[in-house]
Amino acid sequence: METVRNEALEAWMREHQYSANGLARAVNSGLEALTGKPGTYDGRHVREWRAGRVRWPNTATRRVLSDLSGKSAVDLGFVPRRRTSPAAVSQEDPMYRRTLVAGAVSVAVAAAAPGAASTRKIGMSDVGRLQEKFSAVIASDHKRGGQLDIEQRATNLADTALNLQNSGSATQRVRSSLYATAAGFRSSAMWAAIDGRRFKDALAHMREAQTLAELSGDQTIKFRIWSHAGTLYRHMGRPADARAANDVARNLHITRRDPMFASLGMARQMAIQGVSHELRSLPRTFGQAQEAMCRAGSDAARPVWLLAFWDEAELHSLALSAYLAAGDWSTAEYHAHRCLASLRPHMQRSRAITTSRLAQAQLAQGDVDAATHTAMAVDEEAATQHPRVSRMLQEFGAALRAMAPGSDNARTWTEHTAAWRAHP
Incomplete structure (x- = not known):
């Protein structure tokens, strides 16, 4: 008998992004749920199905494949044996008989249910x-x-x-x-x-x-959420909770599999150490985050949210935040310049935040002229519309007026911010 490749099964596997091994694992799980015994399929068996060398799997396997795909075995490209009629199969296979009855009942219930006609198959394309x-x-x-x-x-x-x-x-x-x-x-x-x-x-x-x-x-999204939780608690002034949340992210196995996640976890730990005034810990944590980033290969598949922002510039941004919170103004300024030098063009919000922090670091060192010039470089839209940037610049203005009351810089800053308010 001529072997005909099962193109229907291949197409379904492509649409739903199943590898041969992945489908074998799914079928094995389905068989365990159906029969109480785990299946023994591997990728080789699935390749046999795709190649058309196995044209009609056994009854239980066909049932699991139908449950997985929402399609009949025939629609998946399998070909019944010529001498096998549905009645004959029913006589020799009690499981098939039970499945057929159950399937008929399910179809009847589904047909009677509201909206049954609109039921469709959701795929990876959706x-x-x-x-x-x-x-x-x-x-x-x-x-x-x-x-x-x-x-x-x-x-x-x-x-x-x-x-x-x-x-x-x-x-x-x-x-x-x-x-x-x-x-x-x-x-x-x-x-x-x-x-x-x-x-x-x-x-x-x-x-x-x-x-x-x-x-x-999904480990990657768990990491993102717990890492964000650490940032949330840090901004709320709850460093102990911030550390605990960030530790959950850092202990996920994704950080052992991909050093890029480990790097981000360490960098956010550094920011928490900053608000806890653990100044002596910061250089070591920064070095660990940088070393992990250097170990991370560029060929790994990573989520879009990580690729969009995590790089050397963001590492220096978190170091800037840490040293600013810890009161080491000169080191904070160093990291600010490093961050601004390597920020990607689309990171507009990050540029505004970093520039605002740089102005704060310069002012804290008494460099009023440079600080005022830096603060005035913040984009007007970010300065007036971004709550975090607006708050930092308000704090900058208050500190400037306290440090140099009545000075040209204080008057220039007041006029500059008045112009912002005049253009809402």
Whole structure:
């Protein structure tokens, strides 16, 4: 008999991003749930199915494949044996008979249920379309971070991902990806609330994001959420909670598998050490974060949110935050210049934050002229619209007037900020 390649199965596996080994594992799990005994398939068996050398798997396997795909075995490209009729199979296979009856009942119930006609198969292409919107949220955050509309958009998209869960059937892989995507949107809403100093809202987003991340089982999004939690508590003035949350992120196995995550975890630990005034710990922690970043290869598959911001510039930004909080102004200024020299063009919010911190570090050293010039370089939109930047510049103005009351620099700064208020 001529062997005909099973193109239908191949196409379904491509659409849902199943490797041969991945599908074998899924089938084995399904067999265990169906029969009480784990399956023994591996990638070689799946390749036999794709090649057409196994044209009609056994009854239990066909049932599991149908449950996974939402398709019949025939629709998946399998070919029944010529001498096997449904009646004959029913006579010799009690499991098939039970499955057929159960399937008929399920179909009848589904047909009677409201909205049954609209049930569809959800695939990785649906997840991909949502993830494209996630990339757009990330881009907006780096341009205009902290805005309420970004938080609301991310929240709505998280709800969209969850609603998609209930709009049709899907494999476990697709459902996990949808939960991870929803968690990602919630974590972006959380970050926008942190950046906008809406801490109560950020806490609510955090709890929802943590639940969704657990449902997804995705280590990368768990890392992002717990790492953000550490930042949230740090901004709320709760360094012990910040350290505990960041430790959860740092202890996830993703940090052992990919040094880039370990690097970010150490850098955020450094920022927490800064607000705790652990000045002597900062050089060592910075060195560990930098060393881990150097070990991280560029060929690893990483989430878009990490690729969009984590680099040498952001490492120096967190060092700047740490040394500024710890009161080492000259070292803070050094890291500010290093950060600004290597910031990527799209990091507009980060540039405004770093420039504001640089002005604070210069003023704390008594360099009033340089500090005023630096503060005036902050983009007007960020200075007036970004809550964190606005607060830092207000603190800068108060410190400038206290240090040099009635000076030309104080008058220049007052006139400069008045011009901002004149152009809302």
